[in-house]
Amino acid sequence: MSPTELHIKxxxxxxxxxxxxxxxxxxxSAESRIQVLETGRAIAEKGDASIFRAGVWxxxxxxxxxxxxxxxxxxxxxxxxxxxxxxxxxxVANAHHVEACLENNIDYLWxxxxxxxxxxxxxxxxxxxxxxxxxxxxxxxxxxDIGLWMGALERFNKCGISQLMAIHxxxxxxxxxxxxxxxxxxxxxxxxxxxxxxxIICDPSHIAGDAALISDLSQIALDLDMDGLMIETHCxxxxxxxxxxxxxxxxxxxQLMNNLIMPKAIHESEDFNRQLNKMRSIIDRYDNELLHVxxxxxxxVAEIGKAKKENNIMTFQIERFFDILRTRKSTGLxxxxxxxxxxxxxxxxxxxxxxxxxxx
Ligand code: PEP
Ligand code: MN
Numbered sequence: 042m043s044p045t046e047l048h049i050k051x052x053x054x055x056x057x058x059x060x061x062x063x064x065x066x067x068x069x070s071a072e073s074r075i076q077v078l079e080t081g082r083a084i085a086e087k088g089d090a091s092i093f094r095a096g097v098w099x100x101x102x103x104x105x106x107x108x109x110x111x112x113x114x115x116x117x118x119x120x121x122x123x124x125x126x127x128x129x130x131x132x133v134a135n136a137h138h139v140e141a142c143l144e145n146n147i148d149y150l151w152x153x154x155x156x157x158x159x160x161x162x163x164x165x166x167x168x169x170x171x172x173x174x175x176x177x178x179x180x181x182x183x184x185x186d187i188g189l190w191m192g193a194l195e196r197f198n199k200c201g202i203s204q205l206m207a208i209h210x211x212x213x214x215x216x217x218x219x220x221x222x223x224x225x226x227x228x229x230x231x232x233x234x235x236x237x238x239x240x241i242i243c244d245p246s247h248i249a250g251d252a253a254l255i256s257d258l259s260q261i262a263l264d265l266d267m268d269g270l271m272i273e274t275h276c277x278x279x280x281x282x283x284x285x286x287x288x289x290x291x292x293x294x295x296q297l298m299n300n301l302i303m304p305k306a307i308h309e310s311e312d313f314n315r316q317l318n319k320m321r322s323i324i325d326r327y328d329n330e331l332l333h334v335x336x337x338x339x340x341x342v343a344e345i346g347k348a349k350k351e352n353n354i355m356t357f358q359i360e361r362f363f364d365i366l367r368t369r370k371s372t373g374l375x376x377x378x379x380x381x382x383x384x385x386x387x388x389x390x391x392x393x394x395x396x397x398x399x400x401x
Pocket of ligand 2: 070273
């Protein structure tokens with residue numbers, strides 16, 4: 042994937058503050074005027090959030106679930122904004138939604154995970170926004186394809202949207218437990234590398250699917266230099282019409298925000314920095330050793346490749362591959378290493394070993 046230069050205009054609200062994270066809070070869905078006002082007032086009073094969110098059109102997996110109030114709910118968001126001064130955000134999934142939001146002075150739009158997966162939908166929404174420079178936040182697609190995520194951001198940018206933000210909300214997986222959507226921090230970090238001007242926030246609510254996990258996920262996101270958080274907040278989570286298990290009250294949100302520790306990139310203490318550099322130089326040395334060992338392994342791989350060729354033996358042998366994964370995983374386990382890491386590592390090493398032999 043090649044880096045993309047986006048034409049980004051910075052949005053003051055997105056700017057990073059040293060003392061507290063940028064926060065978007067509000068219910069999964071706008072359910073009633075009272076629910077929007079009650080939740081929004083409590084959030085505004087605590088002063089933790091910069092933007093109020095509420096879904097108006099809800100993309101539900103099965104028909105028959107609560108699919109949102111639709112257009113009439115936009116007036117409730119306006120009322121809340123007039124009363125509290127908090128800008129409001131909602132999800133749009135087609136050109137009609139865009140039109141309704143623009144008519145009702147919605148301040149921020151977000152693109153849901155089920156929309157980011159489809160370039161047709163994204164293009165339609167982007168075209169509907171041509172000439173209107175409203176801030177747009179793009180959630181990652183349902184599955185971990187960074188190309189689709191970047192593609193959506195590029196489509197908006199090409200249509201003149203210059204205030205963009207990405208939201209990491211986790212990815213669908215057959216093995217999601219304990220999370221509803223598995224976080225892929227490496228992908229979020231990769232996006233940061235490929236689109237360095239783009240702010241990226243984390244939506245721990247949709248990653249977690251469970252209110253109890255939100256606090257830890259939020260701290261991890263900050264420790265990984267994410268630019269803020271989007272947290273689903275409801276005045277009465279138990280009675281929520283969508284995503285009830287993952288919503289928290291404005292009070293719980295306030296406590297959570299107070300407990301978060303803002304990490305720093307650099308420490309003031311000379312002593313600490315010296316200590317850190319010393320430890321990093323040890324890591325540098327280990328990495329160097331690692332590369333030398335890999336080089337020796339690949340030399341041996343090439344030698345085996347020649348022997349296989351001379352004796353007309355198949356390059357890829359599935360039993361050998363399984364044997365490598367099994368034995369390395371068990372050694373890794375004895376050494377206290379993560380099973381997943383050892384598995385991925387040897388899958389990669391084996392793939393490149395086979396490439397070397399194929400060239401021979
Ligand atoms: C939401 O934010 O309520 C939502 C539907 O999110 P996602 O698109 O991440 O599932
Ligand atoms: Mn939700």
